[in-house]
Amino acid sequence: MDKDIPAxxxxxxxxxxxxxxxxxxxxxxxxxxxxPHYASLLTDEADDPLRRQVIPTIKxxxxxxxxxxxxxxEKQYEAAPRLIHRYRDRALLLVTDRCALYCRHCFxxxxxxxxxxxxxxxxxQRVVEYIREHGxxxxxxxxxxxxxxxxxxxLLEIIRALRSERQDLVIRLCTRIPVxxxxxxxxxxxxxxxxxxxxxxxxxxxxxxxxxxASGRAIEGLQKEGLVILNQTVLLKxxxxxxxxxxxxxQRLLESGIKPYYLFQGDLAPGTGHFRVSLDRGRALVxxxxxxxxxxxxxxxxxxxxxxxxxxxxTENYETGTDDDWHYFKGQDGLEYRYPKEHRxxx
Ligand SMILES: *Cc1c(COP(=O)(O)O)cnc(C)c1O
Ligand code: SF4
Numbered sequence: 001m002d003k004d005i006p007a008x009x010x011x012x013x014x015x016x017x018x019x020x021x022x023x024x025x026x027x028x029x030x031x032x033x034x035x036p037h038y039a040s041l042l043t044d045e046a047d048d049p050l051r052r053q054v055i056p057t058i059k060x061x062x063x064x065x066x067x068x069x070x071x072x073x074e075k076q077y078e079a080a081p082r083l084i085h086r087y088r089d090r091a092l093l094l095v096t097d098r099c100a101l102y103c104r105h106c107f108x109x110x111x112x113x114x115x116x117x118x119x120x121x122x123x124x125q126r127v128v129e130y131i132r133e134h135g136x137x138x139x140x141x142x143x144x145x146x147x148x149x150x151x152x153x154x155l156l157e158i159i160r161a162l163r164s165e166r167q168d169l170v171i172r173l174c175t176r177i178p179v180x181x182x183x184x185x186x187x188x189x190x191x192x193x194x195x196x197x198x199x200x201x202x203x204x205x206x207x208x209x210x211x212x213x214a215s216g217r218a219i220e221g222l223q224k225e226g227l228v229i230l231n232q233t234v235l236l237k238x239x240x241x242x243x244x245x246x247x248x249x250x251q252r253l254l255e256s257g258i259k260p261y262y263l264f265q266g267d268l269a270p271g272t273g274h275f276r277v278s279l280d281r282g283r284a285l286v287x288x289x290x291x292x293x294x295x296x297x298x299x300x301x302x303x304x305x306x307x308x309x310x311x312x313x314x315t316e317n318y319e320t321g322t323d324d325d326w327h328y329f330k331g332q333d334g335l336e337y338r339y340p341k342e343h344r345x346x347x
Contacts, residue, residue: 004032006039009055012046017058025061030109030271032056033102038180041209049207049239056104060271066306069109071268073308080130081123086310089138090172093127095119095158096145100181103204105234105275107267108144118150124161132165139170148177152189159196171199174232178203178218179210185218194225201229202261207240208248211256219256230261233299235282236275243288250289250297260299265314268306279303279314287316291332 005011011019022032034054042051074092079085084092094108096118119127131137140162147155163169173193177184178201193199201222205211219229231253233240240246250260263286266276277285286301301314321328326338 004034005055006034006042009042009044009051011055012057014057014059015055018056018060021058021061022056030056030060030104030106031102033099035101035181037182037212037214038101041212047238049236049245050209052239053103053105053206053236054101057274059274060104062273063270064268064273067268067270067273068306069270071107071306072304074108076308079134080127082119083127083130085130085134085137086308088136090141091131091134091137091139092141092143093119093162094144095142095147095155096149098144098149099146100149100177100184103176105236105266105269105272107269107272109269118154119158124158128161128164131162131169137166138168139172141172141174143174146175146177147173148175148181148184148189152186152192156192156196159199163196171196172202173199174202174204176204178215178222179205182212182214182218185221187221190221190225190227193222194227197226199227201227203229203231203258204234205231205249205253205258206233206236207245208252211249211252216256219258223257229258231258231299232262232264233260234264234266234275235277235285235301236266237277239275241277241281241285243285243292246285247289247292250293250299254294254297260297262311263299263301265301265303267304283314283316286314290316 019032022029038050038054042048042054045051074084077084077086079091082094084094086092098117131140142158150158159171162171193201222229233246233249235241240249246263253260265279265282266272282301290298302311303314304311318329318331319327320330320336322341325341327341329337329339331337
């Protein structure tokens, strides 16, 4: 595996230990893979925020009791092969177990380590049948793995099949490709996806240094085809857990026409404890950010509840109390304000 280490990086003791033990330790098996583009962005600093997202360390061995391979109980909600139907109106389809680069903080480890590659034809047929029978589903999220590791034609074919009897189906494509392998976004791919609107692209930029000129070109190529791009950031200790880094990331995303959508609290996947911050710290960061950046640049801070409870927003609460007639709030200026409970005209 050592031959894939980017030139110019000297492995630290913690990193070397992962590589020397990876072949024998099954629980270490979240694969190691990097792209030349992402490799070119790394520095030789041990705590480089991009390096920490991609070069494994022995800390991944430290699984906590609270961590499990499937922290969101996705397998329990698998309604058809690879289709996770947890919320009434939308479902998640895991189209491949491959990624261009494996993020060390990835929570879907059960999927990227023990499945057989891509969604098969029979599996797709069963998914299409399920969607046909479940008219309450209005939106399909394509994820994995990374859907853009599939050949263009196969990806577009999957979308066509999903829409075959449900032309109204909204597609949401979740991908890290614009961040880690931007040249994959060719003019032809962008055009093909643009023709499949309503289709929303959800990227995962976690640090402002990931917004490179190459990524910018990939994003622009998609936007030129009329595609709306949103971003989900994972809150990662030592990588982006400061007001300065998050503020700059969200502001720059907005300047690229990308709407910051979610900021995710880390999920309880094994060996990712060293990346997680406490909810209290996350909340404090979000509160500080709110004062600095526009509402448009502000994502929703949310946690996907361990055990399958779904995503819940960790919203700030400005309400200080109520009485029979009023809600009381602390305003942005720290002063107290009130809003009436009822709006009866006959009083
Ligand atoms: C995150 C997620 C969704 C989408 O949730 P939104 O709040 O609409 O972004 C849908 N299905 C599953 C299983 C998910 O994990
Ligand atoms: S791209 Fe997504 S699925 Fe793939 S390793 Fe990263 S977080 Fe996990």
